[in-house]
Amino acid sequence: MTSFVIAAVAMLVALVPAGIIIARGTAADAVIGFEFITSVAVMVFALLAEGFKRPSLFEFPVLVAMLLLGSGLVFVRALERWL
Amino acid sequence: MIRQVVTDVLLALAVLTVAASAIGLVVMPDAYSRLHYVTPAAVVAPVLVALGIFVAEGLDENTGETVLALVFMIAAAPFLSHATIRAIRVREAGDWRGHPPGEDTGNQPGNQPGNQPGNQPGNQPGNQPGDQRSDDDATAKGPQ
Numbered sequence: 549m550t551s552f553v554i555a556a557v558a559m560l561v562a563l564v565p566a567g568i569i570i571a572r573g574t575a576a577d578a579v580i581g582f583e584f585i586t587s588v589a590v591m592v593f594a595l596l597a598e599g600f601k602r603p604s605l606f607e608f609p610v611l612v613a614m615l616l617l618g619s620g621l622v623f624v625r626a627l628e629r630w631l
Numbered sequence: 632m633i634r635q636v637v638t639d640v641l642l643a644l645a646v647l648t649v650a651a652s653a654i655g656l657v658v659m660p661d662a663y664s665r666l667h668y669v670t671p672a673a674v675v676a677p678v679l680v681a682l683g684i685f686v687a688e689g690l691d692e693n694t695g696e697t698v699l700a701l702v703f704m705i706a707a708a709p710f711l712s713h714a715t716i717r718a719i720r721v722r723e724a725g726d727w728r729g730h731p732p733g734e735d736t737g738n739q740p741g742n743q744p745g746n747q748p749g750n751q752p753g754n755q756p757g758n759q760p761g762d763q764r765s766d767d768d769a770t771a772k773g774p775q
Binding site: 562575577588591610613616 | 635638639642643645646649650652653654656657662665666668669672673676677680681683684687688692693696697699700701703704706707708710711714715717718719721722
């Protein structure tokens with residue numbers, strides 16, 4: 549297990565507080581937790597791709613990072629208008 | 632060997648940044664404060680991860696794709712934070728300015744009570760914007 553995989557697992561553990569916020573907080577807190585999880589997920593995918601030496605999997609963090617802004621704005625808009 | 636150590640240090644710093652942000656997310660009392668702790672996880676930690684991959688791999692296509700993801704994240708973070716704060720403000724106050732649109736604030740030219748028909752007792756044709764005295768005040772004062 550390389551240091552990249554260890555870092556990815558540690559970051560996944562750090563997602564637990566964000567999950568608690570999403571489960572127990574208000575709608576605004578949940579959107580903030582979602583943004584946090586999305587940001588960390590990009591790093592986790594990159595770390596796993598590097599840790600397991602799979603160059604093809606490096607496209608996944610790029611894709612998630614591209615979708616981060618769009619999905620975040622969709623949730624924010626929903627929060628502003630309907631939630 | 633040196634490369635391995637530098638990579639490990641960079642990854643450890645990234646993990647510490649994310650862990651501290653996660654703790655801050657839980658500890659802070661309201662959404663405005665919590666949003667501050669998304670920024671280190673969305674901007675600082677990805678830079679450290681990209682640097683770690685760069686040190687380990689050198690300049691190759693893996694590093695390039697990581698930097699591309701990093702650029703997208705850094706570009707998206709401020710827009711997302713601003714939009715989130717704005718949405719929370721709209722939910723709480725009805726408008727991002729802090730008051731619903733059209734509501735009288737009393738401190739802007741052209742938005743004075745005296746300019747709106749029927750709002751104030753002193754709403755006479757001769758009143759100027761900003762002149763909020765009622766008729767009683769004007770008569771009590773008498774001619775100057």
